[in-house]
Amino acid sequence: MPADRILEVCDLRLAFRNWAGTTEVLHGIDLAIAKGERVALVGESGSGKSVTSRIVLGTMQDVPGVQVAGKVRFDGTDLAEMTFKERRRLRGREISMIFQDPTMALNPVFRIGALFHEVQKRRDPTIRRDAACARAAEILREVAIEDAERVLDSYAFQLSGGMNQRVMIGMALINRPRLLLADEPGTALDVTVQSQTLELMRHMVAQYGTSLLFVSHNLGTVREFADRIYVMYRGNIVERGPTAAIFNNPRHPYTRALLAAIPRLTGGGIPEIAERSEAFLEPMFIHPEVTE
Amino acid sequence: MPPPETAFTGNDRPVVTILSRLLRRLVSTLLVLFGVSLLIFLIARVIPGDPARIALGPRASEEQVEAMRETLHLNEPIIVQYAFFLGDLLRADLGISLYSNRPVMTDIAEYLPATLELVFLAGFLMVSLGLPLGALSARYRDRWPDDLIRLLTLLSVSAPSFVWAVGMVLAFSFAIPLFPIAGRISETIDIQVVTGFLLVDTIVAGRPDAFVSALHHVILPAFALSLSGIGQAARLTRTNMIATYEQPHVEMARAYGFSERDISRRYAFKPSLIPSLTVIGLDFAALLGNAFLVEVIFAWPGISRYGVGVILQKDLNAIVGTVLIISATFLIANIVVDLLVSVINPRIRLSEHGK
Numbered sequence: 079m080p081a082d083r084i085l086e087v088c089d090l091r092l093a094f095r096n097w098a099g100t101t102e103v104l105h106g107i108d109l110a111i112a113k114g115e116r117v118a119l120v121g122e123s124g125s126g127k128s129v130t131s132r133i134v135l136g137t138m139q140d141v142p143g144v145q146v147a148g149k150v151r152f153d154g155t156d157l158a159e160m161t162f163k164e165r166r167r168l169r170g171r172e173i174s175m176i177f178q179d180p181t182m183a184l185n186p187v188f189r190i191g192a193l194f195h196e197v198q199k200r201r202d203p204t205i206r207r208d209a210a211c212a213r214a215a216e217i218l219r220e221v222a223i224e225d226a227e228r229v230l231d232s233y234a235f236q237l238s239g240g241m242n243q244r245v246m247i248g249m250a251l252i253n254r255p256r257l258l259l260a261d262e263p264g265t266a267l268d269v270t271v272q273s274q275t276l277e278l279m280r281h282m283v284a285q286y287g288t289s290l291l292f293v294s295h296n297l298g299t300v301r302e303f304a305d306r307i308y309v310m311y312r313g314n315i316v317e318r319g320p321t322a323a324i325f326n327n328p329r330h331p332y333t334r335a336l337l338a339a340i341p342r343l344t345g346g347g348i349p350e351i352a353e354r355s356e357a358f359l360e361p362m363f364i365h366p367e368v369t370e
Numbered sequence: 371m372p373p374p375e376t377a378f379t380g381n382d383r384p385v386v387t388i389l390s391r392l393l394r395r396l397v398s399t400l401l402v403l404f405g406v407s408l409l410i411f412l413i414a415r416v417i418p419g420d421p422a423r424i425a426l427g428p429r430a431s432e433e434q435v436e437a438m439r440e441t442l443h444l445n446e447p448i449i450v451q452y453a454f455f456l457g458d459l460l461r462a463d464l465g466i467s468l469y470s471n472r473p474v475m476t477d478i479a480e481y482l483p484a485t486l487e488l489v490f491l492a493g494f495l496m497v498s499l500g501l502p503l504g505a506l507s508a509r510y511r512d513r514w515p516d517d518l519i520r521l522l523t524l525l526s527v528s529a530p531s532f533v534w535a536v537g538m539v540l541a542f543s544f545a546i547p548l549f550p551i552a553g554r555i556s557e558t559i560d561i562q563v564v565t566g567f568l569l570v571d572t573i574v575a576g577r578p579d580a581f582v583s584a585l586h587h588v589i590l591p592a593f594a595l596s597l598s599g600i601g602q603a604a605r606l607t608r609t610n611m612i613a614t615y616e617q618p619h620v621e622m623a624r625a626y627g628f629s630e631r632d633i634s635r636r637y638a639f640k641p642s643l644i645p646s647l648t649v650i651g652l653d654f655a656a657l658l659g660n661a662f663l664v665e666v667i668f669a670w671p672g673i674s675r676y677g678v679g680v681i682l683q684k685d686l687n688a689i690v691g692t693v694l695i696i697s698a699t700f701l702i703a704n705i706v707v708d709l710l711v712s713v714i715n716p717r718i719r720l721s722e723h724g725k
Contacts, residue, residue: 137624169624185619186619187714196626
């Protein structure tokens with residue numbers, strides 16, 4: 079099945095180097111996403127899930143003091159063997175990203191239409207503003223924005239968070255990327271708006287056949303969203319497998335703790351979880367893949 | 371698709387909001403100018419010394435002085451005197467200068483353009499060099515271009531402009547005679563004065579040689595005047611840009627593969643410009659004050675040099691006139707900056723009661 083893989087990460091290590099020495103924060107991540115597959119990376123803050131997505135995006139490699147080892151293959155090509163320019167060429171064309179807070183992620187002094195224009199220039203450098211806006215209006219209607227023209231003529235601060243999230247989704251998909259990275263999408267939004275926009279995102283991704291790497295700490299949304307789940311703890315993958323298997327039969331102590339941490343609507347107070355536990359450091363558990 | 375009909379109507383005509391903003395600012399500016407005129411008038415009247423006596427000199431007789439006091443309305447209550455002053459002011463009559471024996475208005479009309487020419491060019495240098503240097507510094511943060519720019523800008527802000535002026539005259543007029551030492555234009559060139567801005571007048575007269583000569587004369591004083599402003603603008607822009615680089619929207623721009631060049635020139639630059647511009651506006655106005663020493667050093671026939679001359683002569687009419695004109699220029703510069711900021715910042719432009 080390797081030929082079908084859009085993304086393949088092997089033994090990925092990441093270290094930050096500063097005057098005090100080197101601190102390793104990722105200790106050998108293995109991860110793969112098949113074409114059209116939706117994969118979730120879950121874990122607490124600081125577990126390394128966001129930096130993993132930034133390495134896939136190729137921006138982490140350019141930060142001073144960052145050392146990356148291991149292989150990240152996008153569609154068969156190792157990112158480490160690409161030049162800075164080639165990696166940048168992928169971004170916005172083949173790989174795209176949705177951020178945590180859509181309103182903060184949209185430039186405050188450019189109109190939405192201008193941003194859409196710039197994004198489409200990544201695929202077609204000669205595209206005219208009106209053509210880009212017409213195309214943008216189309217995709218905005220796909221993400222259930224009725225008055226697309228008004229939105230394109232607005233600045234991000236004039237729109238609601240939910241509206242901006244739809245804009246973000248449209249912007250991320252307008253160039254038909256093959257891989258979409260979503261880093262805690264909509265965590266800054268309230269729960270109802272978040273679920274509406276996630277539903278839209280799921281629908282669009284399925285329709286376009288885009289592969290998805292979904293980074294989240296919210297197991298509730300992940301369950302609805304992902305085909306497979308990787309659970310991350312302190313720079314390691316501790317458990318991986320199909321979504322159903324992880325939820326129905328969590329094997330690693332950390333995954334169990336994470337699942338137990340979801341507060342129930344039926345009450346019972348905030349669940350108590352150990353801050354640290356030796357058991358969390360147990361080796362990875364791999365659920366057998368379900369082959370159809 | 372037409373926009374859906376709604377029951378709400380909003381102000382979506384930015385031009386109108388800018389105009390109403392401008393009007394509001396003009397009204398408040400007039401109020402400030404009125405206050406300045408009252409203040410400077412009172413100060414001119416309470417300082418020791420009889421203006422009529424100062425005007426006529428120590429040899430004049432008591433009768434002559436008394437007659438002069440009558441013409442100058444000095445025997446009236448101070449409120450009435452102020453009313454006379456205000457009336458004259460509205461007719462653009464600022465009285466006669468003792469220093470030059472000409473109407474103060476004539477003096478100002480002669481000297482102000484020279485200063486404005488110097489200050490505008492200095493302001494232009496401040497914006498066109500300071501902002502890009504700051505952006506460059508932020509883009510190459512903690513690398514050699516940044517270190518170099520930070521060192522140079524620190525140097526430029528740590529000495530006042532007259533030190534730079536003296537240094538530049540010594541270096542580029544005496545040691546290496548690249549630039550003329552004094553004046554606004556070569557003495558052999560005779561040019562019809564229309565606007566008083568020689569750079570404009572020479573173009574109007576169709577004299578490229580004269581234009582080059584005027585530019586050659588103004589460049590060194592303008593650079594000396596603007597140097598600390600350039601440094602300040604660059605340092606401020608660097609700080610703002612670095613703060614902007616931390617924003618999620620810059621990460622988004624990188625995630626979508628926008629080039630670092632575009633980010634530095636547009637996506638991060640434009641939002642960073644808003645706080646920079648406000649301070650640059652204040653700096654620009656401060657150039658008027660700093661212009662004095664530079665004008666003295668370069669023998670530049672401007673209003674700042676004139677202002678100091680009249681202060682030393684205790685020439686009350688001319689002092690009042692100069693202060694009023696400089697205040698008005700300061701206030702106008704502030705309005706212009708305010709408008710520029712609202713053009714760049716959509717939050718201000720689009721808010722009806724933007725402040």
